[in-house]
Amino acid sequence: MQRILLHNCCGPCSTYTVKRLREGPFAVTGFWYNPNIHPFTEHQRRLENLQRFAGIVEMPLLVEDGYEMITYLRAVCGHEREGERCLICYRLRLGRTAEVAAREGFDCFSTTLLISPYQHHDLLRSVGREMASLHGVPFYYEDFRAGYRESRNLAREMDLYRQQYCGCVFSEWERFRDPPRREASKRPDGEKKDALR
Ligand code: SF4
Numbered sequence: 001m002q003r004i005l006l007h008n009c010c011g012p013c014s015t016y017t018v019k020r021l022r023e024g025p026f027a028v029t030g031f032w033y034n035p036n037i038h039p040f041t042e043h044q045r046r047l048e049n050l051q052r053f054a055g056i057v058e059m060p061l062l063v064e065d066g067y068e069m070i071t072y073l074r075a076v077c078g079h080e081r082e083g084e085r086c087l088i089c090y091r092l093r094l095g096r097t098a099e100v101a102a103r104e105g106f107d108c109f110s111t112t113l114l115i116s117p118y119q120h121h122d123l124l125r126s127v128g129r130e131m132a133s134l135h136g137v138p139f140y141y142e143d144f145r146a147g148y149r150e151s152r153n154l155a156r157e158m159d160l161y162r163q164q165y166c167g168c169v170f171s172e173w174e175r176f177r178d179p180p181r182r183e184a185s186k187r188p189d190g191e192k193k194d195a196l197r
Pocket residue numbers: 036037083085086087089090166167168170171197
């Protein structure tokens with residue numbers, strides 16, 4: 001069994017990912033560090049939701065104390081464009097995960113962000129590798145996106161909160177500033193997207 005520290009972005013994305021990893025040679029410990037999430041009430045809501053999920057599936061969960069919103073905002077200041085700010089956001093979150101994984105003696109680390117078709121997947125993979133080499137702990141890469149639809153179904157079954165935007169204040173604005181685009185976000189089969197990241 002390998003001990004993996006899994007960065008959790010939210011409950012819904014964790015459902016399939018944890019199940020999938022447990023089917024392999026992994027003992028999964030969750031890790032919460034998402035200073036990008038805005039506002040604080042949303043951050044707390046997603047954290048509480050993840051804690052409830054962790055209880056259901058009996059997953060140990062490490063939670064970073066505090067809310068480092070200022071760290072996130074300072075880091076992306078001047079780089080607010082989508083994509084550019086995401087690179088910084090990934091570095092912050094995966095950097096902390098790798099640091100804790102190395103310090104606590106985990107065999108490797110990964111992230112539930114790899115399940116989302118709305119993330120910059122290749123960027124995530126390269127940041128994971130970059131942080132692995134920086135902190136001296138392997139990054140476990142897998143393309144979990146095939147399980148995205150199943151993750152939404154599992155989240156519904158567990159009655160988990162399903163957020164409407166990625167997390168940061170910019171993503172919230174981009175999601176809601178233009179009502180016609182919300183209509184355009186309906187799936188071809190008429191199912192409304194219930195989580196954009
Ligand atoms: S859109 Fe998502 S990944 Fe990109 S900076 Fe905002 S919270 Fe981070």
